[in-house]
Amino acid sequence: MRNIARRCILFLMVCSLGLNLSVVTFAYNNPKINFSRITIDDGLSQASVQTILQDKSGYMWFGTSDGLNRTDGQEFKILKYSDKQNDSISSSYISDMIEDEEDNFWVGTSNGLNKLNKDGKLIKKYGMNNSNEGLSHYNIWAVTEDKNGDIWIGTENGLDIFDKKNETFKKYFYSKDVEIGLSNNFVTALTFDDNGNAWIGTKDGLNFYDVKTKKFKRFTNENENTQLKNDYIKRLLYYDNKIWIATNGGGLSVYDISNNVFKTYVNNESDNMSLPSDSVECLYKDKDNNIWVGTDKGLAIYKKDTDNFAVYNNKFYDSQSLVNDVVLSIYQDESGIMWIGTYNGVSYFNPINSFNHFKKNPIDDNSLNDNEIEGFYEDNEGVLWVGTSEGGLNSMDRKTGKVSHYMFSPTDENSISSDSVWGITGYGDKYVYIATSNGLNRFDKETGKFKRYDLSELTNGLVSSESRFLYIDSEGLLWIGTRNGLAAFNPKTEVFTYTDLLSVSNITDKLITSIYEDINGNMWFGCGLDGGLIKYNRRTDKLRIYKNEINNPKSLSINSIKSINGDSKGTIWIATNHGLNSFNVSKEEFTRYTEDQGLANDYCYGVLIDKENNPWVSTNGGISKIDMSSNRVINYDVSDGLQSTEFNAYSFYKSKSGEMFFGGINGFNNFYPENVVKNYYLTNVRVSSFKIYDKAIDFTQNIDLKYNENYFTISYFLPDYRNTKKIKYEYMLEGVDKDWVESDNRNYAMYTNVDPGKYVFKVKARNSSGIWSAPTEIEINVNNPPWKTPGAYFLYAMLLALVIYLIWNYVYILENMVNQRTVQLNKELQENKVLYNKVIENERYKNNYFINLSHELRTPLNVILSSIQLIRTLNQENKLKKDKIEQYVEVLDKNSNRLLKNINNIIDTSRIESGNYRLNLEKVDIVYLVEEVALSMKDFIESNGLELIIDPEVEEKQILCDANEIEKCIINLIGNAVKFTPENGSIYIRILDLHDKIEISVKDTGVGIKKEYIDIIFNRFAQAYNTITEEHGGSGLGLTLVKHLVTLHGGDIRVSSEVGKGSEFIITLPTNIEVEN
Structure with a gap:
């Protein structure tokens, strides 16, 4: 749809132009053109403009004798040679330039060829070199591009064709053989016909190069079949199967290729519709196929219908006339404006202007006589x-x-x-x-x-x-x-x-x-x-x-x-x-x-x-x-x-x-x-520069900035040169500006302190006819500072997570510690409760113990005291007989020993518990010792109606021990067995050899011990035989002493018992206490 619209608009423009020109032509032979001017006062580096070009970005380029100029209609950028800058162009004298299909510029100068990028920055210089890697001559007069993309260069010493892919030059020079060489080495002009054949102008004639046959053909003034009036050719133009030839002094020649006929136009001073001069400097064909001719005495437009010219000259009294009569270059831009490069600057005008202007001509009486x-x-x-x-x-x-x-x-x-x-x-x-x-x-x-x-x-x-x-x-x-x-x-x-x-x-x-x-x-x-x-x-x-x-x-x-x-x-x-x-x-x-x-x-x-x-x-x-x-x-x-x-x-x-x-x-x-044709030329605004803190940077449609590059200026322009002063701009930075910002004719936007983020800069322009262009957009991304990047936020998140984790973990640890402490305290509380209960129980045991102990001590004491009192009484009454004395002495002796035994047990137990008890170790046959102790108590056992059974599994076993203390242990265990075993019961003594240990077992068929008392029977304060103890007597010190003595020997004692069936006490002793210790 857009292409159709553009075609319709162009059609209207052409139709309107035709109507307008017809009206003007009806009135006068030469419609007046009101030229505008660009001179060195406006920014041109030099007044002689030898080549003009509009690039694909819309910039106008003017090649002068002292610098290459680029303008957007408001300001100039000038490129010149500098011996202090390696990236400067090779010469300030610009003879010709083109833009190739890759948007690069090829600039011919008086000192070589320059390749520039679309921004005007030097890519490479090509100088003179006799090999195929350099030019035939440094002085260049013409530059063009063929349909294959090769660059043709006319130099002062031959024709060079540059292969861009291989970076090599192919060269053609003068040859006497007309088919293989040029008519002259000084190549001044180049053009191509519809078949891709090359036409080459030199200082000595016109040359035709057939790309298929690779052969040359010459047209010179000397040839009988030509009408070329002058061999010095300045410029060439191909149109409608004709070659238009600008000569230096011979006028304008037109060669009809089909008919092989030359026609020449020269100046006729008596005809103001003839060519203004025979010295033709340049040629150009506009979009409407009009031929424009620049001479050293004015500008001429060829009028096909009348086969003559409309001529325009400089008029000193008219600032809207041609700026200078020496016309060096002609160009028409995309909007249709004609640009005329002269010896004293540039004249330009819009051929679609519908306003005719008439005013007084001070040197012509056939004009208005007053401008008011x-x-x-x-x-x-x-x-x-x-x-x-x-x-x-x-x-x-x-x-x-x-x-x-x-x-x-x-x-x-x-x-x-x-x-x-x-x-x-x-x-x-x-x-x-x-x-x-x-x-x-x-x-x-x-x-x-x-x-x-x-x-x-x-x-x-x-x-x-x-x-x-x-x-x-x-x-x-x-x-x-x-x-x-x-x-x-x-x-x-x-x-x-x-x-x-x-x-x-x-x-x-x-x-x-x-x-x-x-x-x-x-x-x-x-x-x-x-x-x-x-x-x-x-x-x-x-x-x-x-x-x-x-x-x-x-x-x-x-x-x-x-x-x-x-x-x-x-x-x-x-x-x-x-x-x-x-x-x-x-x-x-x-x-x-x-x-x-x-x-x-x-x-x-x-x-x-x-x-x-x-x-x-x-x-x-x-x-x-x-x-x-x-x-x-x-x-x-x-x-x-x-x-x-x-x-x-x-x-x-x-x-x-x-x-x-x-x-x-x-x-x-x-x-x-x-x-009155509206300016229907529709083009978009171009962004010309992007500056950060007033320093220009290379940019694309997507600009990526650092966080501290948030102060920037965007310059732009509308490549419509019909009336640049009437162009109005509006812009906005989405995310910053809430609406379009009107900037009138100002062609830049400035932003400061832009926050990090993604933005879209939009700019549009209204041309001189009030038509708005579509917005041009560039994306701008202002990155976050390092501390605000996703990585940083990830790190912050990780740190936060770590802190949260540490806090949580700390809380968790504290909770665990609290829980553990609570458990510990509960455990300690429970333990304390247990201890308390044990203390209470121990106190009870102690009370019982001391009661039992006092009973144990009191009984023999009472017996002793009673016996002594009886003896004393009998002795006072003289009734004491000898046999009674012996009987009383035996009672005293027995109870005294019993009392002594209890006291000794108390003393020994206290010494052991305080760590002051020492064993008297010696090698002892433990089997013999146990048997002797058991046999010594046989009468005692049998007197209680019990049977003694000794069953050692080994005849002899030497161990290191304190024989007296072991004897006490055996006596205590047998004594306890006798005490708690009813009549007709049995006491079994068993000895086992366990290699490095000996096991002694004392087993009875007595009353047995309840399970809940087994763990405490060795506690001297907790005797397990409460009721039985009361019946059979005993303080419980014996087992406590046995436990301590066995432990001192590095052994242990364990109990297995079943109530009503009996108990078994098993002592395990090491054979060598020193080794165990």
Whole structure:
């Protein structure tokens, strides 16, 4: 769709251009071109512009004799040779340049070939070298590219073809053999035809190179079959199977390839439509296939239909003429602008300009005689009548181009009454009426005489003779607006009426600047000072005055009226010195158009209405058109071809054909509104530079910045050079700007302290016709600082997680510690409870122990004391007999030993527990020792009705022990067995050899021990035989002593018991205590 739209737009442009040029051509042979200029004052490095190019980015390049210049329409970038910079171009003298398909530039200079990238940075220099790796000569005259992408270079010493892929040069030189070489080594021009064949211009003739046969053919002035007038060729151009040849002194030759015919165009001084000079410098074909010819005496455009030239020269008095007559280069950019490089700068113009400009030519009498234009009128014969400020009345025959001047002569009463001419109009085919500063004049076209009317005299002083504005109404009355009053003149009767219309209505402002009759027959008058707008209804003879009301925005914008007009819908348009007003008659409401609505300037002069009901108004800032379909204002100024930005009052006119005329201080413009072509050239804004802290960087569509590179400036431009001053820009940085930022004509945007993030910079432009381009976008990513990067945040997250983990772990550890401590405390509490219970129990055991112990001690003591008391009593009574004494002594002895035994057990136990007990170790046959102790107690055992059984499994076993202490253990165990075994029971003594240990078992068939008491029977304070102990006696010290003695020997003692069946005490002793210890 976009391609279709572009084609449609181009078609409209071409059609409009054709219509416009046809109108101009109809009027004059050479349509005037208003050139703009670029000189060294505007930034060019040097005035001689030898080559021009627009690159694919839209920049314009100008190669001069001192530097390569690049511009975006606002500023220049200049490349020059520098012996201090290795990356500078090889020479500042630029002869030719091209841009290849890879967007690289190939720049020919006086010192070699340079390859530059699209930004103008040097890629490589190619100098002179006799091998195939260098140029034939350093001085280059022509550079071009063939369809294969190879670069052709014309040098001062041969033709070089550079193979970009292999980086090699193929060279061709002069040869006497015409088929294998050039006619001359000095190659000045290159071009290709449709077949890809090369045409080579030299200082000595034209050469044709057939790419298929690889053979040359020559065309020189010496050849009999050629009409080449000069062999020194400057430039070549191929078009329509013809070779256009610019020669140095021989004019312009055209070689028709198909017919093998030359045609030459030379200068003819008597023909201003001939070539301006025989020295042709350059050639160019524009998009409409027009051939442009640059010579050393001006610019020529070949006119195919008439086979001649339109010639343009520099005119010292016209700043809009060619800047210099020596034309060195010609180029047309993408928008259609023609660029002319000369010996003194660049001239450029827009060929689609629809505004024709006519002004005084001081060296041509057949032109306007004054540039201050005050009024217009076109009669039925097509003659344009122009009023001037000081040049009287001018008539321009638009068919012949003849201009006539009519000026005041004090000696000729038939001359015009004044040279200050304002309003002009006609009546019929014979008369033209002219308003001057000295009355009304009627010009008779048949007689060529003027008739003067002194308005002041004819109206009895009611109307001033200083006439300003003329208007013929629908009834044929000529209305005259003057410096002081209003009158209506009947051309037939020559009678003035309505002379007192303003006076009787007490209207004080009688400077009538404009008169208009609407579609209903009402007359409208504009007052030039402060009288406002007057509506006169002739049917009711009533006046209605409209003025500005301070607090009413729907009132007239100001009371000073400059002109009045109306459209086909009945809307009245009023130009004032403070904007343009539209008046809705039915609603009696005004709508204002000022600079705030886009008007070029608030000071308006004349308003005209086109066929589409669009108003065109002249101002002090150019011409403004209000497009009523879009309610959009389009402004035009000098760059569009206007005579000036300042126009004049009364100086506006619309002919019957719809052609409009506006006059100003530098001539006048005429145009057909429908042919004023909008600038439909649609291109996008280009980003030209990206600067960080005012330092330019290389950039792409995606710019990645560091966190501290957030102060940047983006420069941009619209590659539309029709009117760069009227380009308006808007930009926004999404994420920073909430809406589009208006930058007017400023072509850069600056941002500071931009936060890290991803942004999209957008910029768009409105061209001179008010058409907006699509936004250009670049992505900008301002990276986070290192401490804000994802990695950093990941690290922070990890650290946070670690901290959280450490805190959690610490809490967990604390909880565990608390839990453990709680468990420990609970355990300790339980242990303490157990200990407490044990203490309580031990206290009970102790109590029991001490009770038992006291019983054990008291019993023998009581027996002893009783026996002693008995003996003492018997002895006192002399009843003591010998046999009784022995009996009592035996009782005393037995209980004394028993008491001694208990005391010894207590002492031994205390010594062992305190660690003060020492064994007396010796080698002992443990089997013998146990048997002897058991046998020694046999009588005691049997006396208790028990059976003793000794069953050793080994006959002899030597161990290291304290025999006395072991004996005590055996006696205690046997004693306990006897004590707790009822009659008819048995006591078993068993000895086992366990190699390095000996096991002694004392087993009975007694009462047995409960399980809950087994672990505490060796505690001297906890005797397990509570009830039994009470029956059988005993303190429990024996087992405690046995346990301690066995432990001292490095052995152990264990118990197995079953209540009611008996108990078994097993002692395990090591054979060698020292080894065990």
